[in-house]
Amino acid sequence: MSKKKFNFDKQLLIPIAALVALVLFNLIVDPSFFKVTLGTNSSGNPVLNGYLITILDYGSELAILAIGMTLVTAASGGQDISVGAAIAISGSVILKVLCGSNTRPETLQAPIIVAFLVACVVSMLFGAFNGVLVAYFKIQPMVATLILFTAGRSIGAWINNNELPVISDESFTYFGGYIPGIPIPTPFLIAAVCVIVIMLVLKFTTLGLYTQSVGINGSSSRLNGINPEFVKFLTFVILGLCVAVTGLIKVSRLSTINYSVIAKDIEMDAILAVALGGNSLGGGKFNMMASVLGAYVIQFLTTTLYKMEVSASALPAYKAIVVILLVVLSTPVVRKKLDKLKRKLFAKKEVA
Amino acid sequence: MKKYGKKIVTLALSAAMALGMTACGGSSDKKETTAAPSGGGETTTAAPAASSGEAIKVGIINNDPNESGYRTANDKDLQAMFGPGNANGYEGSFAYSLKNDEQIAAAQKFIQDGVDYLLLSAADTAGWDGVLKDAQTAGVKVILFDRTIDADPSLYEASIVSDxxxxxxxxxxxxxxxxxxxxxxxxxxxxxxxxxxxxxxxxxxxxxxxxxxxxxxxxxxxxxxxxxxxxxxxxxxxxxxxxxxxxxxxxxxxxxxxxxxxxxxxxxxxxxxxxxxxxxxxxxxxxxxxxxxxxxxxxNPFQAKYIDEVIKKLEAGETLSEKTIIMDEKGxxxxxxxxxxxxxxxx
The missing domain is CATH 3.40.50.2300 (Response regulator)
Structure with missing residues (x-):
């Protein structure tokens, strides 16, 4: 339906331009923004400090979510708004498995990897639930995921009987903090692994191609032997996996959970990351790297605003401005106008 | 063949989902009274205390217990005082919502059910006059806890709050x-x-x-x-x-x-x-x-004992010395x- 005019390289320009603008702004206001120092944390391990590290650290959850959200957007032409609530569920599952019946265990009741795998299965099930609604029952993605958006945090609380487990084992903090001896924040390493995996999958399987063709035109891809329902369904399951990884990082950061505020409004940021990557929110072609970059640009913006001491409650307003700009710029009406303007300018040059 | 395959996949998945749901349900203990948090106007009723002849019927409207650790503790405290199996002579019904209109609907239902006392932690301060007047006409005594509302103080008996x-x-x-x-x-x-x-x-x-x-x-x-x-x-x-x-x-x-x-x-x-x-x-x-x-x-989320005192006093026909009761809080x-x-x- 929406034939995209961007080729891949051009599409990467959008998040890069936004990034360059932010970098320039910070360079002018305060060059110390870019200072990175090596220090130690309170457990005596080496850690890197500085705004840039903070951005890489906190932007990583968003980058991981952006991977799944990009695929869902491309295939279904809609967005999953339940990821924040689903993170509450997966985080709750991880804590439940680690804690058992005791909310404040001295030792972990199960290996962390087991807890994580259980969370993966549960998250993928919930992703599958969304996927079935969207792909097979043909419900609008935003409406279908509204169900989990509403119920998810209650389900998360339910899993732990409304209690707030706290984990004291230090090894659990590695995932949202630092692995001893490695001064780079672990969330960034996890995000890097996720990005490499998805890039390999896109390179060596037909997932990317199928997703795009389903998003561009479902019925014609069916005529070509692709099962559009299954592809859409699959993208939601993959997003479920991304949610489980994000959930692990989130609960590890503080070793506990607060069902009502964990990953609050993160779905909006994830969708924004996809949009900032220049991907059409109406589905079709996509560029994974652009989305991931978009996620870090959003965190760059957030961190910059924190540095400028903009009130945290005003942050969404600034993000909204960015969204409006992007959406307006990507509408066909404006694009045509811009194209005309470009042609006029170039024509004049030739005349001159 | 392919069609059937698809159907089987769908069926299997829906079954898996249903299983997943029940699995979650199963792990959530047997606290059926707290099991309807987001369902708005849903209510659950505790069995009357078996021993005493006439239990005092109490309708409790609270916010969603998942809202915070504070609310969870608050709900637990109220459940222990008024909930199922209490030995205090109360027959408590609970309704949870974070939305004012759903809370008002629950209040109306409680009034129709003929509760003796209506305990209320309002989601929003405004909009309660009408339903509280109904309560007054029906002879239902209203006690506010945790949060105050913008209504005429004559419409409620007491308000138990944190300062x-x-x-x-x-x-x-x-x-x-x-x-x-x-x-x-x-x-x-x-x-x-x-x-x-x-x-x-x-x-x-x-x-x-x-x-x-x-x-x-x-x-x-x-x-x-x-x-x-x-x-x-x-x-x-x-x-x-x-x-x-x-x-x-x-x-x-x-x-x-x-x-x-x-x-x-x-x-x-x-x-x-x-x-x-x-x-x-x-x-x-x-x-x-x-x-x-x-x-x-x-x-302080432990308001139940204050509410209990107020009800005991009112039942004994005493008047309260103060309408607004501020709880002891420590640092x-x-x-x-x-x-x-x-x-x-x-x-």
Missing amino acids: MDKEGQKAADWLESQKLSEYNIIHIQGVMGSAAQKGRSGALVDKANANGWTIVEEQTAEWNAEKAQQIVQSAIDAGKKFNVIYAENDDMAKGAVAALDKANISHGVGKDVVVMGFDCNKWALEELLAQNWNYDGQC FDATTITQQDVDDYGI
Whole structure:
């Protein structure tokens, strides 16, 4: 339906331009923004400090979510708004498995990897639930995921009987903090692994191609032997996996959970990351790297605003401005106008 | 063949989903009374106390117990007093919602059911006049707990509340009593405009102005630990000097401390940074006991015994000396807190 005019390289320009603008702004206001120092944390391990590290650290959850959200957007032409609530569920599952019946265990009741795998299965099930609604029952993605958006945090609380487990084992903090001896924040390493995996999958399987063709035109891809329902369904399951990884990082950061505020409004940021990557929110072609970059640009913006001491409650307003700009710029009406303007300018040059 | 395959996949998945759901349900214990949190107007009724002949019927309208640890403790306390299997002679029905209109609908239902008392923690302060007048006509006595409403005081018997200004005052007084050589404070606020934020911010800001304390950073983290972590991280990255963290709830204090730990800044009793929180979560009081934090202010969720007293008085035909009952609230200092306090007051 929406034939995209961007080729891949051009599409990467959008998040890069936004990034360059932010970098320039910070360079002018305060060059110390870019200072990175090596220090130690309170457990005596080496850690890197500085705004840039903070951005890489906190932007990583968003980058991981952006991977799944990009695929869902491309295939279904809609967005999953339940990821924040689903993170509450997966985080709750991880804590439940680690804690058992005791909310404040001295030792972990199960290996962390087991807890994580259980969370993966549960998250993928919930992703599958969304996927079935969207792909097979043909419900609008935003409406279908509204169900989990509403119920998810209650389900998360339910899993732990409304209690707030706290984990004291230090090894659990590695995932949202630092692995001893490695001064780079672990969330960034996890995000890097996720990005490499998805890039390999896109390179060596037909997932990317199928997703795009389903998003561009479902019925014609069916005529070509692709099962559009299954592809859409699959993208939601993959997003479920991304949610489980994000959930692990989130609960590890503080070793506990607060069902009502964990990953609050993160779905909006994830969708924004996809949009900032220049991907059409109406589905079709996509560029994974652009989305991931978009996620870090959003965190760059957030961190910059924190540095400028903009009130945290005003942050969404600034993000909204960015969204409006992007959406307006990507509408066909404006694009045509811009194209005309470009042609006029170039024509004049030739005349001159 | 392919068609069937698809159907089978769909069926299998729906079955798996259903199983997943029941699995979640199964692990959630047998607390059927708390099992309808988001369902709005859903109510559950406790069986009347078997022994006494005539139980006092009580309708309880509360906010969603998942909202916060405070609310969970509050709900548990009320359940213990009025819920199923209580030995206090009450027959309690519970309704939960974070939405005012659903709460009002639940109130109307309770009035129709002919409860003797309506206990209310309103989601919103406005819009209650009509239904409370109905209650009055029907002879239902209304007791507010935890939150006040904008309605004529003649419409309710009593209101049992926390005094947030006093909580803030207590904390600010404690901070002053520490006699630090200088005060450079990072002030992490709750959701702007909420009663807790106003009370807890107000006292600190007044004190800071009066004593010439520096508030290095004042920022809302909206009760969210992750946001608090980012705010303190930002202050550290900017190289700001501070020696007090005044967080308006425990979650935000925890987030702030996570940022301090990362930057190897010591905190707690006799350390570089004084950490203050509110709400007295059990884990927070344990931090106090371990002297990692310095102060925690209580926001008392245990209103059931106050309500019980009020009902007993009204049943005996006595009049209440005061309509607004302010609960006792404590502030804990890490140097004096005991394990007993943690067990008694931790939520």
